[in-house]
Amino acid sequence: MDVEADRDLELVRQAVEGAKGLPNNHYIDQATYEEEREVLLFNNWAGIGLGSDIPNPGDVSPVNFAGMPLLMVRNHEGDIQVFQNTCRHRGMKLVEKNCNLRGTIRCPYHSWSYNLDGSLRATPHVGGPGMNIDKHIVREDLGLTKINTHIWRDIVFVNVSGTAPTFREYASKLLKRWHEHEQPMYHGGPVSGFNFDVACNWKLAVENYCESYHLPWIHPGLNSYSRLEDHYHIEEPGHFSGQGTLVYRQIIGEKGEKFPDFKNLSKFWNTGAEYIVLFPNVMLATQRDHGYAIILLPQGPERTIERNEIFYSFDPETRPDLKALIEKNSVQWRGVLEEDLFVVEGMQKGRHGIFFDGGKFSPVMDSPTHVFHKWVGDKLHASRYGNT
């Protein structure tokens, strides 16, 4: 790494008062994107999809995670495992689209076949036509590459490098903070999931999500009942950051109906709600009656797919009376989250200005964003030079 890039990172890693933001190359440059892909996305626990993408045993779903072909599999026992979506023979991509498999995963090229636990089951004609064994083909050594997988709040997390601590350790501070919500959460169904295809680097979505400074200008509607002074910063350096509110109000339906609360919550949650980014790429909301997750799927330095998914304390199938409210809630959140899109796309455009120096943080208002930048800077520094 060149001296200039190192000096830039040193500025990012300082205390917020003196720090600069990450410079332009972290948003527009392919080589930096690839370094961050490995250091930030692959070496940590990142979200790639939902358990409800593959609801039934035998369901498989391919995911392009920052260019890496992955395959989410729900086996016949109902457990989820992620594999590299690449055949061990000649490297063919195994599965192109979501489907349900009753038996094996058959490679579309020469039909090597894998069990849903990834083990290699059949190698047709590998020793010549009609001869399916060969002493040099050791099936035990040729299973699909397993990716460390953990499911939390129905989000499928992966640690691609296999070098991170367990997910529960990695996210322990957040699990502790939100321990009261460690209870079943149910996806609201098709209306409760919507994607945005956004022309920005994935980090800009994180940076915007974890600060409340922009609320009065970007979400004036939200601001009318959620004033800036009712918000507080959430900062857990090295792990997550975000914002909380003290004046959360439940959405109410035409007939006065409300969503049922999660069980046994303390009084704080009557009007408290928290919006946190678990680094690197999962933006979460926790509230008394529902929550959501936004999974950022980077598509290149300047393009990101945002998957927005809303979860409830109850199984929507059991409450047809709340169907209209679930729809109304989706429309409302979609509206709010859409208001952020021109901002993140605008910051992306702004980063093509060659004199932009990473920007100046407000020590009072921008510190959660700086917590994220410092995490990025620290991780990159440690990867380049070891933990110094």
Place this chain on the structure above:
Amino acid sequence: MSIPDFEKYNQLVLDLFEKEKFEELACLYLEWGKRLLALGKLDEGCFFLTQGYVLALEHGMEEAVEIYEILKNHERED
């Protein structure tokens, strides 16, 4: 191959592939493979049985067990 009905089977295989009727195709391969074995054509028989085996595995068909046994008996599968 000078086996009766070759053309007919060949056309059926192509049709089933085209229509992605893989379970029927697995059964057809099984039948054809067994016929070849009965005629003493071991390599060809095992070739088509293998085709049937892989499709039967993919589609969770019980025929996979039967085909596996035949292939294993001929030392074509572990």
